[in-house]
Amino acid sequence: MVDRLRAALDRGDPAIGTWCTLPGTWSAEVLGAAGFDWVVADLQHGAPTWETLLPVLQAVELGGAAPVVRVGWNDPASIMRALDLGAAGVIVPMVDDADAAVRAARACRYPPDGDRSFGPLRRRFPDVASANSGVLCLPMIETAAGLANAEQIAGAPGVDGVFLGPVDLALGLGLGLDPSMRHPDVLAAVDRCVAATRAHGRVVATTASSTGHARDLIARGVAMVTVGSDRNFVAAGAARELAALQNDR
Template sequence: MYSNPFFAQWAQDSQMTGAWCTLPDTVAAEVLGRQGFDYVCVDQQHGLIDDSTMVPMLQAIDASGSAPLVRVRWNEPPAIMSALDAGAAGVVVPMIETAEDAARAVSACRFPPQGQRSYGPIRAREVMGSGETEVVQQVACIVMIETAAAMENLDDILDTPGLDGVYIGPNDLTLALGGRPNTTTPEFVAAVDTIQQACRSRGLAIGMHTGSGGAAQHYLSLGFDFVTVVSDAGLLARAAAAELKLAVRPATDAPSSAAAPSQTY
């Protein structure tokens, strides 16, 4: 019997760590998954990934042992249903601002009479081992809270029947509260605390998007249920810049050694 890894982990109060894919590359998705992350998310909203690339990336993530997640382009039923039919264990739906928005996202994840998801789990039935609707609709519906309107309507959004979790988009939420991306303001900190407490009181999982291990550790220490640690493009850029800086530094600054450094590919 299929057991959705998100529901299984959250039921045990286990914290999950994840990686984020914005680049359309199946090998990178698999490599990230094999590092021990609990989930790997394919980002179709801000990433450069279309449906034809999403499917093989989900296959690569499955092969790595991580749980495949998809952030869809928008709160559009066709986008949500395509990701789920392709075998995603859950979807992250951006820019949710009202209870009606949240209900629309949930409805696209559930078959009638609970929702409006059209039946056609082409790859999902193979991944989950069954085409029964009760099995196939065991998917995590996660909505993003990242706007001022969402904060105003937070209680109504979180009271939506069938919602499984919330994912905070820090840059958009900071912008909405008058700050700048990649900064932390008192208003943002207060909003995060409000969201976390509201989720806790309803038994909803709460997640945070970060781009580094240090930031991820902070939110894990606060008790977040799932936290994204790295993004492929950001990780690649930082690592490449750091290695280039080492390569071009003056020879007088480099450690002396008679032996050539080892090569890693």
């Protein structure tokens, strides 16, 4: 992990992140330099691709933030590739049980702790132990099955924590589309994941719909929280300035 993220977690401070969803490097560089502890390059639902990922990670690092990658699926080859390109950690979607969590974690660790093949292009470590401890593996709990197995996923060997996906989880629980991410059942899932990870000395990460929501999540014990994205920051800024000028008419 890049020092800013590691330092926040070591101090027990909340690590504040955001999402890089646009394809170019400029927004990645701006986010990296904005002061966030970590920036997620979203290969699952964002516009970054494998062809553009390397410069996006470099741009994030240029500003001092830790570049994290959400891969498209629980695919060991994708996880290893993201780490070889310099990701400080991976977020792995749709993990429903401990076996899937172990598969993700083993792709992040060199033997004897895992199955990762040696071939780092950028992020290098002096030995296997520091390499294995130097990257984050965050399987996503975002289905009803995943939530039912939260304690087993949180305790899976090699996992550093869990990333709760609140919107997909709400859909999976039959609650409908809830962009606010504040349904009582979803907040109860946050509390359950916090308790599960604390029992194993691990962390919960998730995303917030607003700064107020982020504060509530941190108060509940979430250690890593994302707010906004490059796309949303542009849209919000444009809407704000346009509204101000339209009010002058």
